[in-house]
Amino acid sequence: MKTLPGLYTxxxxxxxxxxxxxxxxxxxxxxxxVTNMQLFSESLFSLTxxxxxxxxxxxxxxxxxxxxERIANRDDEYYxxxxxx
Numbered sequence: 840m841k842t843l844p845g846l847y848t849x850x851x852x853x854x855x856x857x858x859x860x861x862x863x864x865x866x867x868x869x870x871x872x873v874t875n876m877q878l879f880s881e882s883l884f885s886l887t888x889x890x891x892x893x894x895x896x897x898x899x900x901x902x903x904x905x906x907x908e909r910i911a912n913r914d915d916e917y918y919x920x921x922x923x924x
Contacts, residue, residue, distance in 0.1 A: 846904035853897030860890045 864886055870876075 846900055846907075850897045850900035850904065853893045853900065855897075857890050857894035857897065860886060860893070864890070
């Protein structure tokens with residue numbers, strides 16, 4: 840069983856989108872407080888709901904990649920059985 844090579848890229852991209860979104864959200868919220876504008880805080884509420892979803896999906900993709908690599912790697916099975924601890 841061969842793992843998909845793009846899983847790492849997809850996982851890191853989703854986590855990066857989440858991080859970048861949180862950074863943009865914090866900056867816009869600070870600007871909203873400083874400039875006393877309610878428009879920023881109300882229009883970005885949907886973004887706050889999606890950011891944890893992107894981060895969680897990214898971590899789930901990376902976990903899936905690790906599990907698939909562990910299943911496919913026969914060296915791990917050999918060393919788990921034959922090497923003294």
